[in-house]
Amino acid sequence: MSKTVRQHVSLLDVATLVLTAVLSAIAVWIALRGPTGPIPVHFGIDGQPDRWGPRSEVAAVVGLMALISGALAGGFGLAAAKAGDQARRRSHRIGQFVVLATVAIVSLLVVQSSLGIGIWTGAGTAAVPVSISVILVIVGAVLGRVSPNPFVGVRTPWTFKSRLAWDRSNRLGGRLLFWTGLAGLILTPILPTTLSVTLLIVLILVIAALTIFESWRVWRADPDRQPF
Incomplete structure (x- = not known):
């Protein structure tokens, strides 16, 4: 990696790659090894499941989160690297951070709610x-x-x-x-x-x-x- 490229790569770019890879792996695992029976896939405003479906549906949602992480957060990272001034670069990095945080939280909520696995289990x-x-x-x-x-x-x-x-x-x-x-x-x-x-x-x-x-x-x- 050249010095010029390293100067434009931030920890947020690394986090984008890691989160995208982790979510992609989780989506594949759910699709191949997840629960075989119907699992909750939709919830009402009270947080209770009101629709059940196959594991492939949950895998698709997590896969979508991986796509959003890679495309949107990655896009912000590329825009930040190409920004000509510090203020615009900071704005793109903030956007990247917000996307990563939101995707991570929503993904955890999906996995926890549908599979009972996550930091909020219980x-x-x-x-x-x-x-x-x-x-x-x-x-x-x-x-x-x-x-x-x-x-x-x-x-x-x-x-x-x-x-x-x-x-x-x-x-x-x-x-x-x-x-x-x-x-x-x-x-x-x-x-x-x-x-x-x-x-x-x-x-x-x-x-x-x-x-x-x-x-x-x-x-x-x-x-x-x-x-x-």
């Missing part, structure tokens, strides 16, 4: 709101650091016409998502699963609406905004 239906909450914490922690780009962040017509609108709406969204995820982790053991998931979904929609409004509000007040 956690029951609480694994669903816990997974959502962890993803919100991760996304919220990095969202405010994203520079303008077409892939990651609060992307509205107004954020692309005002750097101030981009920065403030993404910071607002990051804070709200982070604290929502943290609250979810705290309240999940207390609240019923159905209520926890419903509240998280409602709050995500509210946060999305607030960040869109914030992007418009800041753009309208920004003297340096670009016109449409």
Whole structure:
């Protein structure tokens, strides 16, 4: 490997390769050696299985996660390596990190829920709101650091016409998502699963609406905004 290539390869690129390979191996194992009887493949909002199917269906989902890891996270890694400025490179790396974290968490949830194998085995239906909450914490922690780009962040017509609108709406969204995820982790053991998931979904929609409004509000007040 040349020095130039090594300079553009990060730990996230290595993690992308590892996660893609591991998920691919798990998908093959499930398809060939997984449970032979019907297994839960779909779950209701309460976390209880409402449809059963063959192991090939679970293998396909895990295989899809491997594809997303390799294609999307790998794509972010390539874009970061080719980025001409540090801000854009950082944004692509943040996108890569979010994809890897989300794919890993969702994959663990799928394997645990369908096969009973994973770090949340024994956690029951609480694994669903816990997974959502962890993803919100991760996304919220990095969202405010994203520079303008077409892939990651609060992307509205107004954020692309005002750097101030981009920065403030993404910071607002990051804070709200982070604290929502943290609250979810705290309240999940207390609240019923159905209520926890419903509240998280409602709050995500509210946060999305607030960040869109914030992007418009800041753009309208920004003297340096670009016109449409």
